[in-house]
Amino acid sequence: MFLFKALQQAYAVVHRRVMGAGSFQTQVLRCEPSGISVSSGGQSEFQNPETLSVLKTAAHHLCNLHETVVFPTETVYGLGAVATNAEASAKIFSTKGRPPDNPLIVHVSSMDMLEKLLPSNYEYSRAYRVLMKHFWPGPLTLLFPRNPAIIPTIITAGQPSVAIRMPAHPVARALIAVADAPLAAPSANTSGKPSPTKAEHVLKDLDGRVPLIIDGGACGVGLESTVVDGLNEDGHIRILRPGGVTVEQIEQVLSEEFKDGGHVPKVLVHKRDYQDAEMEAAPTTPGMKYTHYSPSVPVTLLSTLSQPPHGQSSEPMAAFLSRLSSDASRPAIGVLAPSDSRIWAHIDESKNADWHLFLLGPTSDPSLSAHRLFDGLLTLEAEGVDSIVIEEIAEKHEGLAVMNRVRKAAGETKWISYE
Numbered sequence: 001m002f003l004f005k006a007l008q009q010a011y012a013v014v015h016r017r018v019m020g021a022g023s024f025q026t027q028v029l030r031c032e033p034s035g036i037s038v039s040s041g042g043q044s045e046f047q048n049p050e051t052l053s054v055l056k057t058a059a060h061h062l063c064n065l066h067e068t069v070v071f072p073t074e075t076v077y078g079l080g081a082v083a084t085n086a087e088a089s090a091k092i093f094s095t096k097g098r099p100p101d102n103p104l105i106v107h108v109s110s111m112d113m114l115e116k117l118l119p120s121n122y123e124y125s126r127a128y129r130v131l132m133k134h135f136w137p138g139p140l141t142l143l144f145p146r147n148p149a150i151i152p153t154i155i156t157a158g159q160p161s162v163a164i165r166m167p168a169h170p171v172a173r174a175l176i177a178v179a180d181a182p183l184a185a186p187s188a189n190t191s192g193k194p195s196p197t198k199a200e201h202v203l204k205d206l207d208g209r210v211p212l213i214i215d216g217g218a219c220g221v222g223l224e225s226t227v228v229d230g231l232n233e234d235g236h237i238r239i240l241r242p243g244g245v246t247v248e249q250i251e252q253v254l255s256e257e258f259k260d261g262g263h264v265p266k267v268l269v270h271k272r273d274y275q276d277a278e279m280e281a282a283p284t285t286p287g288m289k290y291t292h293y294s295p296s297v298p299v300t301l302l303s304t305l306s307q308p309p310h311g312q313s314s315e316p317m318a319a320f321l322s323r324l325s326s327d328a329s330r331p332a333i334g335v336l337a338p339s340d341s342r343i344w345a346h347i348d349e350s351k352n353a354d355w356h357l358f359l360l361g362p363t364s365d366p367s368l369s370a371h372r373l374f375d376g377l378l379t380l381e382a383e384g385v386d387s388i389v390i391e392e393i394a395e396k397h398e399g400l401a402v403m404n405r406v407r408k409a410a411g412e413t414k415w416i417s418y419e
Helices: 002-020 049-064 086-096 111-117 126-135 170-179 199-206 247-257 277-281 317-324 343-349 366-382 398-409
Strands: 027-030 036-038 044-046 069-071 078-082 105-107 140-145 161-165 212-215 226-229 237-241 267-269 299-303 332-337 354-359 387-391 412-417
Touching: 027 049, 036 170, 044 049, 044 170, 049 069, 049 078, 049 170, 049 212, 069 170, 069 199, 078 086, 078 170, 111 161, 126 140, 126 247, 199 212, 199 366, 237 247, 247 267, 299 398, 317 343, 317 412, 332 343, 332 366, 343 354, 354 366, 366 387, 366 398
Parallel strands: 027 212, 069 212, 105 161, 140 226, 237 267, 299 387, 299 412, 332 354, 332 387
Antiparallel strands: 036 044, 069 078, 140 161, 226 237
């Protein structure tokens, strides 16, 4: 209780300082990823001196002014601050309006930087070595023991573990290397809203609240990283948040690397394979406790693959869309669905609404759905729709992460049939 109150007080103090200081004149500086090469040791080379100049400017804001900076990663845009500086990191919470008991992920540029953050006696498990070998740099976050002498309490919300990843985006890794400091960075949006995958998404949301946005183009993955907890004594790999690395990919590399002997760790997905009420109340990683990914208009999940709860029946799609569009004021309705969905034929027959359509790609390519989900939500919101409906996709490969985000974004679920 004392620790939680201390976190709340730290958040409140910095919130007052940041808000009392007035608005920033937000700069957006372009940084071309193709002009950056990063070695396995984290050293960066730049083809364009302007790119290095942008990153040095960002590093100055981070390290000398102790401010936040928005930068691109392969997953989503991040709102970064130096992770070893408690006051700088607290500005992340005040800028986003993020609850102080929602921990942050720390980003590093090299294994050497990682090892400086960990307790001196910590040894990687075999499973962690396999996962880092195959998925770092990349959209995979691992939980490690927190070194209290290095990592401030505010980063972990008082938890004994810290979430760390090594991003693959060249701008992100180069920025961390130029700053020579690990960066704590959640998604660069107001807390609870969809995560930004383009610099213009960030500017629309956080203009005047951050000093600098580095525009590195659209994010390649489009969903946050997969978060893995491998610190349990049973040796199992627990996926706390599905993301850019799929369950199937993790299972495959563990199976291949453990062929020479030893027990292959089980891969368990939170809420699918196990429950942990205590961890949900005091999460060790982002995205577990609070509502996330919701635009400013109501979102409804159309469950066309799952069976309805016992005692309920599915409503025919044509009847649902007709009822949705029956408002005399001609509502503007956004629709997010796979490009080969049967929903589009029914929408063509519905003439009573102003339909705004956003295709998620074919059902055979869930990675494209992942890439387009947040962009779709933010695009439809910007078009001024009154509500959004999203059609369910299969929870396989990247589809598991997509549906994790959709269920958190949706205010209600409707079970729909095409019969």
